[in-house]
Amino acid sequence: MAGKLWRIPIHTRALTNTRRKQRNVNGEVLGSSKSLDRPSQTRQKVATLLQCSRVSRFTDSEWGGWRRDTVELEGRLGQNYRHDMAGLLMKSYSEIGSFAHLYHNHGHPCQTHIDTIVHSPLVDSSKYGISGLEFDNKGYYLASVSKSGCLTIHDFETLYCLSNNASSSSSPQCSTEIENKHIMHLSLNKQLDVVRWNITNQDEVGCASTKGGGILIFDIGYISSEPVEILRAKYTVTDHGSGRLGAFSDILFSSNDSSKVLAADTNGWISIWDRRTGIFPCLNLTTISHDFLNSIQIDSEDQTVFGAGVNGMIYIWDLRGGRTSVGFCSNREISNPPFTALKLASEFDKIGSLKAQSEIAPSEIHSILLDPSCPHQLAFHLDDGWSGVLDLYNLSVTHLHCPPPPWLSGASSPVYHRRKASWLLSYSIYVVGSATENGIYLLDFFPDATSPSHVDFDENRNDQRGCRQNSFLPLSEGITLCATHPLNGTIIAGTKDASLLVLSQKSMASADDC
Numbered sequence: 459m460a461g462k463l464w465r466i467p468i469h470t471r472a473l474t475n476t477r478r479k480q481r482n483v484n485g486e487v488l489g490s491s492k493s494l495d496r497p498s499q500t501r502q503k504v505a506t507l508l509q510c511s512r513v514s515r516f517t518d519s520e521w522g523g524w525r526r527d528t529v530e531l532e533g534r535l536g537q538n539y540r541h542d543m544a545g546l547l548m549k550s551y552s553e554i555g556s557f558a559h560l561y562h563n564h565g566h567p568c569q570t571h572i573d574t575i576v577h578s579p580l581v582d583s584s585k586y587g588i589s590g591l592e593f594d595n596k597g598y599y600l601a602s603v604s605k606s607g608c609l610t611i612h613d614f615e616t617l618y619c620l621s622n623n624a625s626s627s628s629s630p631q632c633s634t635e636i637e638n639k640h641i642m643h644l645s646l647n648k649q650l651d652v653v654r655w656n657i658t659n660q661d662e663v664g665c666a667s668t669k670g671g672g673i674l675i676f677d678i679g680y681i682s683s684e685p686v687e688i689l690r691a692k693y694t695v696t697d698h699g700s701g702r703l704g705a706f707s708d709i710l711f712s713s714n715d716s717s718k719v720l721a722a723d724t725n726g727w728i729s730i731w732d733r734r735t736g737i738f739p740c741l742n743l744t745t746i747s748h749d750f751l752n753s754i755q756i757d758s759e760d761q762t763v764f765g766a767g768v769n770g771m772i773y774i775w776d777l778r779g780g781r782t783s784v785g786f787c788s789n790r791e792i793s794n795p796p797f798t799a800l801k802l803a804s805e806f807d808k809i810g811s812l813k814a815q816s817e818i819a820p821s822e823i824h825s826i827l828l829d830p831s832c833p834h835q836l837a838f839h840l841d842d843g844w845s846g847v848l849d850l851y852n853l854s855v856t857h858l859h860c861p862p863p864p865w866l867s868g869a870s871s872p873v874y875h876r877r878k879a880s881w882l883l884s885y886s887i888y889v890v891g892s893a894t895e896n897g898i899y900l901l902d903f904f905p906d907a908t909s910p911s912h913v914d915f916d917e918n919r920n921d922q923r924g925c926r927q928n929s930f931l932p933l934s935e936g937i938t939l940c941a942t943h944p945l946n947g948t949i950i951a952g953t954k955d956a957s958l959l960v961l962s963q964k965s966m967a968s969a970d971d972c
Contacts, residue, residue, distance in 0.1 A: 541904050541926070544885040548900040548929040551949065555621025555960035556934055559588075559604065561637055568645040570606040574956050587875065588952025590653035591941040594660050599641055599678075600941065601663050603650035604956050609665055611641035611678055612958075618948060621960040642676070644683050651876075654709050658716035662686075666706035668724055673709055689719060689731050692738050708754050720763065722751035728765060728775070743775050743794050752876060753825040757833065764828075764836060765796075770820035772838070772848065773799045798853070802838065805848070805855045809913050812858065825878045831886055832905045839879050843893035846911075847903050857903045857911040859928060861892065875954055878939035882947055889949055891937025892930070898937050898951060898961070900929040933959055 559570045567575075573586050590603040593614070600612040616639040637643070649667045656662035656675075664675045673689040680686065691704040705724045712718035717733040726748035729739035745751065749767035756763050763775040773796040803820040807813050822841035829835035829847075835856075836848045847857035879890035886909075888901040907914045910927050935953035942949055949961040 538908075540885060541902075541908065544887055544902065544904070545926050545929075547882075547885065547947075548887060548902070550963045551900065551929075551931055551961050552964055553931075553933050553959055554962055554964055555617065557617065557620075557958045557960075559608070559610075559956040559958075561608070561610070561640075561643055563643065563645050568606075568608050568643070569647060570604040570608040570645070570956050573606045585649075587938050587954040587956050588958070589649075589651045589876075589938065590665065591878075591939050591950060591952045591958075592653055592655055593941055593944055593950075594655045595657065595944065596660075597943045597945050600950060601653045601655060602952060602958065603653040603665050605649055605651075606956070607646045607648045607650055609642065609644045609646060609650065609653065609663075609676070611643075611663070613639045613641060614943065614948075617950075617958070617960055618962075621962070642678050644676075646674075646683075652706070652708050654711055656711045656716060657713045658711070664689075664709050664711065664719065666709050666721060668705050668707050670705040672704040673706060673719065673721055687733070687737065689721070689733070689737050689739075691721075691723060691727075691729055692742075707750070707752055710754060710756055712756070712760055713758060714760050718760070720754060720756060722754045722765060724750050726751060726767070728754060728763060741794070743796070745771070745773050745799070746795050747771075749773075752823060753827075753878075755826055755828050755836070757828065764826055766823035766826040766838060768822045770802050770823060770840075771799055772802065772823070772826065772836075800848075800853060802840075802846075802848075802855070806858075809855065809858070811913070812860075824876050827879055827881060829881055829886055829903070829905075830883050831881070835886070835903065835905055837879065837881070837888050837903065839877055839890050841893075845879070845888060845890055845899070845901060847888075847905075856905075856913060857901075857909060858913060859899065859901050859911050861894070861899070863894075875936075875938045877937070880940040880942045880949070882942055883944060889940045889942060891940065891951065895930075895932070896934065896936050897930055897932040898940060898949075900931065902926060902928055931961065933961075935959065 559568075559574055561568050561571055570586075586605050588602055589605050590601070592601050593599070594601070597614055600614050600617070602610050602612065616636060620636070648671060649669045650665050651668050653663055653665040656664065661677050661679050662675055663678065664673050666673045672691070674685040675687040675689070677686045706721040707724060709719065709721040712720070719731045719733065720728060721731075722728050726745040728743040728751065730741040730743070731738070732740045743763060743765075745765065745767060747769070749769050749771060751765045751767050753766045754764065761776070761778045763777065765773040765775075767773070775794070776797040801820065802823065803818050806818045812818070821844070824839045824841060827837050829837060834850045836850055837845065838848060839845045842863065843861045845859045846855055848854070849856045877891050877893065879888060881888055886902070886904045888903045889898055890901070891898050901911055902909050903911055906912070907916070908926060909915060933951065935955055935957055937951045937959075938954055939952045940949055947962075951959040951961060953959060
């Protein structure tokens with residue numbers, strides 16, 4: 459803060475201006491001799507303020523007071539102030555509710571309900587749990603899918619109110635949800651791996667499976683167990699002789715066109731549909747190496763597509779035009795290569811402090827996600843539990859969080875679960891489940907070197923405040939994925955045991971309110 463000039467408080471300027479008006483035409487000050495000293499006293503106070511503002515080091519309480527005064531004077535929350543307050547927000551979260559998937563279909567337990575209760579510890583637990591979770595645009599509804607094949611549309615207000623009631627009682631854990639409050643609950647008797655809302659038509663949700671079957675699109679306005687449309691992939695033979703049978707790991711709906719759908723399949727392809735032209739894709743993107751793609755993203759202008767695969771590569775396709783663009787390619791072309799591709803392990807090697815500490819090996823990328831408050835930040839989460847940020851301006855890794863491996867604490871290697879993360883919408887806080895413990899990390903990925911996760915972070919700098927640090931929140935179950943409410947920041951976490959955990963600030967009620 460050295461050298462920064464603080465704005466003169468409004469009341470001080472008002473006093474100075476008032477005294478300037480109390481002069482006659484000859485420049486003499488009107489009033490008593492006592493009032494003649496007040497302008498000079500005011501100038502001395504202003505000089506003292508400016509001198510104090512140049513002091514480079516404050517105590518924590520003095521610093522907080524000065525920052526609050528600045529916010530009040532400017533009438534807005536600056537970016538750095540929000541960053542300082544984000545540390546308090548991260549520490550305020552706690553588990554306020556837990557909802558087990560104990561639901562029924564036609565009076566009988568659904569398949570997820572059965573699998574949760576009767577599955578043996580000897581059976582691969584990666585075949586169970588919540589595999590997809592997403593809020594609609596306004597946060598009214600929450601869509602979830604399970605590995606056992608259940609598609610559920612929850613009413614968020616019901617979940618939140620039941621959680622707050624439980625958190626204020628002696629037993630903070632909820633065990634059941636009011637089933638008649640569900641907007642939809644279907645048991646499709648097939649593995650489901652992803653669910654998405656149609657961004658431009660919030661009556662539609664799409665889900666898909668890595669086991670095949672195409673993209674199933676349901677209209678929540680219809681009471682029907684059958685999808686209104688099924689999008690399929692063209693069967694084509696690759697160079698390795700394998701065919702594409704519509705097994706999809708991730709899907710996206712365009713934010714600008716309700717008929718445009720993208721999906722990543724298990725053979726390294728991204729298919730793009732225009733639903734107005736039929737159920738087969740009109741354009742195909744490929745990784746060339748036929749890398750299994752776990753996750754895809756598209757920018758807000760529908761111009762650039764990002765894909766992440768099991769071999770630790772991030773691929774980028776340009777849909778606008780240019781040397782390797784796919785914008786003007788014929789639909790008859792079998793494949794369209796990426797604009798560029800980079801290997802994260804190679805980018806890690808460029809971080810000197812990291813390379814000096816450990817041997818870096820390629821790791822599977824579980825998910826990628828664009829930062830809604832800083833669109834040039836592409837976050838990634840790896841199989842070994844590492845998380846970080848790729849800066850799309852210069853295609854370099856700027857942030858990295860490396861939790862200790864399980865063997866360091868004597869724990870056994872965790873069962874494979876593909877983990878998906880989420881962002882808080884306004885603070886560049888990345889939320890992701892731990893690979894080895896029951897809990898989630900809230901990671902400060904603020905887009906400059908003041909972030910504790912930044913590769914150039916310096917703990918010894920004077921302006922690095924103690925409140926800026928990552929946070930770990932212990933929970934009652936292991937987490938597979940998270941979704942953040944678009945308005946109030948409540949986090950819903952899906953678990954390995956197919957439960958939903960509600961994470962928010964505990965409501966405080968006095969005895970008079972009860």
